[in-house]
Amino acid sequence: MYSILTRGNAILTYTLSVLACLTFLCFLSTLTVDYRTAAQMNTVKVVVKNVPDYGASREKNDLGYLTFDLKTDLSSLFNWNVKQLFLYLTAEYITPSNELNQVVLWDKIILRGENALLDFKNMNIKYYFWDDGNGLKGHNNVTLTLSWNIIPNAGLLPNIPAIGQHSFKFPIEYTQTRV
Amino acid sequence: MEFFKSIPTHIDYVGQAKAEKLYRAIITLFSIVGFVWGYIVQQFSQSVYILGAGFILAAVLTVPPWPMYRRNPLNWQNPRNTEEKPAGKKGKK
Numbered sequence: 251m252y253s254i255l256t257r258g259n260a261i262l263t264y265t266l267s268v269l270a271c272l273t274f275l276c277f278l279s280t281l282t283v284d285y286r287t288a289a290q291m292n293t294v295k296v297v298v299k300n301v302p303d304y305g306a307s308r309e310k311n312d313l314g315y316l317t318f319d320l321k322t323d324l325s326s327l328f329n330w331n332v333k334q335l336f337l338y339l340t341a342e343y344i345t346p347s348n349e350l351n352q353v354v355l356w357d358k359i360i361l362r363g364e365n366a367l368l369d370f371k372n373m374n375i376k377y378y379f380w381d382d383g384n385g386l387k388g389h390n391n392v393t394l395t396l397s398w399n400i401i402p403n404a405g406l407l408p409n410i411p412a413i414g415q416h417s418f419k420f421p422i423e424y425t426q427t428r429v
Numbered sequence: 430m431e432f433f434k435s436i437p438t439h440i441d442y443v444g445q446a447k448a449e450k451l452y453r454a455i456i457t458l459f460s461i462v463g464f465v466w467g468y469i470v471q472q473f474s475q476s477v478y479i480l481g482a483g484f485i486l487a488a489v490l491t492v493p494p495w496p497m498y499r500r501n502p503l504n505w506q507n508p509r510n511t512e513e514k515p516a517g518k519k520g521k522k
Binding site for chain 2: 251254257260268269272273275276279328403
């Protein structure tokens with residue numbers, strides 16, 4: 251503390267230590283927040299095709315396609331330790347070859363301050379719904395779930411499933427035409 | 430050059446203790462206020478800005494060697510007369 255440099259150093263160090271403490275307290279203050287909330291979703295159009303999967307084996311695999319409705323209010327999830335939400339819509343189903351298949355069909359980033367009241371109608375899926383075989387045709391229990399990954403200022407990066415899901419069936423016939 | 434050398438840059442021991450207490454108090458106070466305010470408005474950036482304001486205030490008040498940190502100078506002994514010393518030693522020899 252005897253010279254300008256030592257005093258400047260001491261003040262800067264102390265400020266940064268205090269900032270680290272504040273950040274940790276901010277994390278602790280949101281540790282017990284329940285980030286689950288309800289979401290309603292519905293499928294509008296569901297088709298399945300049988301086309302060559304050039305991304306993988308070049309064999310003909312089942313490719314699902316669907317449009318969906320999604321309605322949820324996520325504005326209650328934002329607090330001072332949430333920078334953004336990463337939403338993703340997952341299809342889960344069981345096939346004889348796999349006990350659990352999970353395919354992400356659609357995702358969306360909601361930054362803090364953006365509109366978090368979602369009401370989508372007849373949305374297209376963003377990613378290909380490939381099965382690794384012929385497990386989609388006539389499948390009678392595919393479950394759509396919405397989840398979100400919370401990106402905080404400090405702390406954990408939890409993946410939270412929404413309350414509410416939707417089960418749908420694939421048609422028993424392949425669609426030949428373009429959709 | 431003589432003018433710059435005449436500016437006092439030191440602070441005394443009591444002043445050092447005072448400066449340390451002062452910056453700790455300022456930064457701690459601003460951090461508490463910033464945390465509470467940030468929680469109220471649910472914006473952590475507000476907490477960081479308020480802490481930054483406390484940092485600037487503490488830096489202005491305690492980094493420069495202000496005269497208020499120089500009020501307790503050490504009482505040095507007066508220099509002895511250097512003319513007589515060698516003469517005294519010579520006398521003892």
